[in-house]
Amino acid sequence: MIDFARVQKELQECSKEIDTSGIRVSPKSDNLARLTGIIPGPLGTPYEGGSFEIDITLPDGYPFEPPKMKFVTKVWHPNISSQSGAICLDILKDQWSPALTLKTALLSVQALLSAPEPDDPQDAVVAQQYLREYQTFVGTARYWTESFAKASSLGVEEKVQRLVEMGFADSLVRSTLEAVGGDENLALEKLLSS
């Protein structure tokens, strides 16, 4: 049983502090169990200037169980899967505390972007690159930020609009785009095949 009263209050608190934290949380559906978080890339990192979307699913035990979070926006980071967006962060697993909130958890994710832990990797390839060819890692990460995180806010809407004009339902287009990581062609293929 999710404590929706708490979630509601968390959302209110979060919306008050958007200007200072830059972190946005908005519900995807009416039941508040699925939300979307958006964190800005930390300054002084390859992720600077990017806006990263995170899919949040609240388990039944929230806030006594951690929220499930994964990146929707593709990120090149040792602790984030470049394929699935899965996040390797202790507070989202065994170190979760009910005293934490969605906002503090997203802040932790933002801090993770600026302080990678290559010794405890989620994506081994990225971690190897981070340890062995740091400059290459920085270049790749910046390229991914430019490609996926910067245009996303504008790009997604344009992609959605184009796909909707092809005759697909708006919600279906959005979910398909999310499923394929924002790639318009992949989404179109998936939409046509389904």
Next chain:
Amino acid sequence: MDSDSINTTPSPSANNCKDFSRKKRRSAKLKQCKLDARREQWLSQSAVKNKGCCKEGTNGGDLKQRAQGQTDCLLENLEISRRGEANRGRETGLVKHESDSESLPSNSPMNSILLEGTGSGTSFTNSSSSSSSTSSGGCCSGSITEEEGDDGCLDDWEAVADALAADDDKREMERNNNNRENPFLGSTPEHEQNPQLGLKGEGSDLRNAKLECPRMVQRVTGSSRAWRADDAFRPQSLPNLSKQRSFPNTDRHFGQRGVPWMRSSPFTVPSSCPICYEDLDFTDSSFFPCLCGFRLCLFCHKRILEEDGRCPGCRKQYEQDPVEAEASIQEGSLTFRLARSSSMFARS
């Protein structure tokens, strides 16, 4: 005054039975009435004696007033008003009877009986009503004191009151610093009584009360002052007011006593549970589950104990798992066992 006549009624009535046999029925009726009144008087007297004011019942209002001084202003006012009502509604002969019994306490039983004997039948009913009214007046005073006496844990209550005195001192100091007044300026009770009586009513109510019975209001402030200085007079203060004031402070005090470190950081008390965001009630706000100082409501605490049992603030295990296991098995040791781990249960 009337109490005396009531106390010694039986023997003179017996004499009257010998002297005036035809008055026998009347005196029997009087005896019954006065016995009832006397029983009530005894009840109220015993209540007063329990409180430590033994002298009230032995003699009339004069000695009472002298013995208890300011504390009995209320009672005296009651009696005066009662007497006034009685005088207004009574015949002149009866007024004389009253004054007789007042001025001559030792002879009053005889006098009253004689007066009643020579008087008409209505004087009998009136005198009995007067005695009953007095006894009801006694009941009135008794009920005030009994409310204190019924408190069961009077000693604990007083101990709490003593401990609270320090708290009150502190608050009064702050208040007076704000008002730029001398903290212990006893001659300005009207200025200080408003915050003290704030729980009971607003200023307008107080002003009305002052207009109606200024001595009473003064007595309240005096007792609120005196209950620190002299405990014997303290229970005479308005009981509800004192109790209302003491309740939240009591909770806080016990909480602080249970966990001494809270005294050093009294401003970390959250107003709502950080887990469920619900407001903390008194029970919750005196609940200190973890030494790290992280506080939460009892519901969330229970929920956490059902799962991993770690404090949300420091992620350490709560220290009461074995205690809880034992408590669930042994009903009798429940309160004691839990009292060790959480100060909340120390009160219950």
